[in-house]
Amino acid sequence: MSKSWLWVFGVWLISILIGGLWGLLSIQSFNTTLITQWLDKHSGSVQAVSAGLIVLLLILALVLLVIAYAIFSKKLRRASDAFASIAHDQAKFLRATQRAYISVEPDGILMVVGGAGVLGHVGVHNTGHLPAHNVRWFLDMKASPDRAEKEFAIGAFHGDAVVPPGVIMPRATSTKMLVAELNAQSGNPIRVRSEESPVFLYVWGMVAYQDGLGKDRWTRFCHRYNWVMRGDGEIGKYDVERKYARYHEYGNATDQSPPLG
Structure with missing residues (x-):
């Protein structure tokens, strides 16, 4: 029998006892004198029965109170657990x-002043809703004939910036690639552009920051450009526009990325 049914049974039993006693006293033909004489004659037995009945009622009332407390406590615990779970989910959602x-977006390969070399450019973009604090970065650049390069070492960080929500902070590599060397690797101008040897430019690095809620985060990035797309196909131009950038198969990850392997 469940606790709720025990509660109903107890209330029903008390109601029967009180109702029966009230019914006897309300009968008009019932002789009050006879009741008095009977009580005087059996006073000892009546007192004993009364005392036992009182004890029984007290025990029953105590049991009912314990059951009521247990039911109420259980419901209260359930309500408290539900509120705690809701509060936890809300905090996690917020x-x-x-x-x-922080995401790091490609911003092209651009000529330096004077035209002797090119730098890799990126945009450090805060796509969240709180300012990113203590923003530090490492950027580098290299050329390779391999379009599936896997080695992208991370060096010392620089900076200590704040990036507000929705803001893109432009950055450029400190490493400069000389145009003459890149053309030499590709075989230009000996060959026509469609017959050049493959040269891929990699712009990679890492941005570390605090997420506005006091937790340290990081974003790794690697963008790949094909040197054959320099100048958008025009002779004598060496910028590679951002539309030709590709997020490389390796070197892109965040602090929430699943572990490799």
């Missing part, structure tokens, strides 16, 4: 939706 998120 952390996930309101925090700062």
Whole structure:
């Protein structure tokens, strides 16, 4: 029998006892004198029965109170657990939706002043809803004939910036690639552009930051450009526009990425 049914049974039993006693006293033909004489004659037995009945009622009332307390406590615990779970989910939802998120977007390979070399450019973009604090970065650049390069070492970080929500902070590599060397690797100008040897430019690095809620985060990135697309196909131009950038198969990850392997 469940606790709720025990509660109903107890209330029903008390109601029967009280109702029966009230019914006897309300009968008009019932002789009050006879009741008095009977009580005087059996006073000892009546007192004993009364005392036992009182004890029984007290025990029953105590049991009912214990059952009621147990039911109430259980419901209270369930309600408390439900509220705690809701509060935890709300906090988790707010952390996930309101925090700062840093992505690093390709911004092209651009000529330096004087035209002797090119630099890799990126945009550090806060796509979240809180400012990103203590933003530090490492950027580098290299050329390779391999379009599936896998080695992208991370060096010392620089900077200590704040990036507000929705802002793109432009950065450029400190490493400069000389145009003459890149053309030499590709075989230009000996060959026509369609017959050049493959040369891929990699712009990679890492951005570390605090997400606005006090937690340290990081984003690794690697963008690949094909040197054959320099100048958008025009002779004598060496910029590679951002539309030709590709997110490389390797070197892109965040602090929330699943472990490799």
